[in-house]
Amino acid sequence: MSGPDLPSTSPLPYHDAEPRPARRWFTKKRFLIPGGVLALLIIGGVAGGGGDTSDPVAAPSASPSPTMEEAELVDETLAAEEAEASASAEAEASAEAEASRQAEAEAEAEASASAEAEAEVSRQAEAEVEAAAEAEADAGTVSQQNALRSAENYLNVLPFSRSGLIEQLEFESYSTADATWAVDQVTVDWNEQAAKSAENYLDVMGFSRQGLIDQLVFEGYTQEQAVYGVNQTGL
Template structure:
């Protein structure tokens, strides 16, 4: 037996099969799942419309934010590039300054070295010139002293003339002639100076003296040699003088 108890809405559970013969019965309304082919498309349209409106609003708000972010990003990049460029320029300038400073220091060092070498050379040349001048002066003074010594003093010139006179009259040995001048009261220095400058051959003087001794007395060879040695002749001069007599 079918239960046709009306639902709370007043319609039987099977609305598609109403009881026949019921006059004035209205066609029951469709359930919600029976209307889905109409409601779902409409809902989708509404959802899409709301999403479009919401999306449009967000795009309008987001566009300025995106532009600001891009501008800020570009500004950051530009600032970074400017900072890097400034750093590179500063580094290049510092390197150039360091190189210029090094070159200047090297040039100054080279100049100082050249100046020191020039000063050393000048000092060396000055010392050499001073030494040459000193040597020239010493040589000049020595020459003048030698000339003066050669000319002799007045006393020395007198002693020289006296020595030459003595040799014209008799024979003398060198020491004997000096002693003769000292006997005449010439100083030993003047007498020696004079005897050293006479033109004489002492060997000939020994021979002349040996001849004179034999004219006055007789001598043996050795005795005559001893006599000549006593007169101040050297052994060689005495030997030569005695040999010239034939002994």
């Protein structure tokens, strides 16, 4: 059995003609390059989402519209900011009003204090004038002072009732006003004066109880003073 036919390994026949020059690579591959380019274009078209191989200018992407939740959040934020601004304005207005009220209250207090101080100064001045007038009235005129001295001298010698002493000073030519002023200035217990008068009358003559009371009343003592004086004698 014979084996498979093998290709002949005999050398190519020698040709005397000169060998042809080798072809350039692009000449050899003139059918491969267009095929590869076509393949690349097809792959690029599929990747680009379609068979459109044109290269249009990309349109600018539109901004996405806000959602309802985002719009509500913006509205709530704006409302909160407006409320905060309004509250701040109200607080400032209230603070300014309070400051104005305090300023007015302080001004009124100062005015009231000033008026009160002036009134107090005026009252003090009036009181001083009145005190000076009273002191002058208490001191009395020269004539009144002389009447007072005479009244004190009479009381050091004899007992007198109030009206009896005034009459005695008038008898000394003092005016009724000066005599009355002088008698009112003396410090005297008219009950004790009535008792002394009753004792003097009993030292001179005898009296009944009622007769002595009547005599003391005649001398200018009051009924009560006369009774007190007679009682002191034991009558």
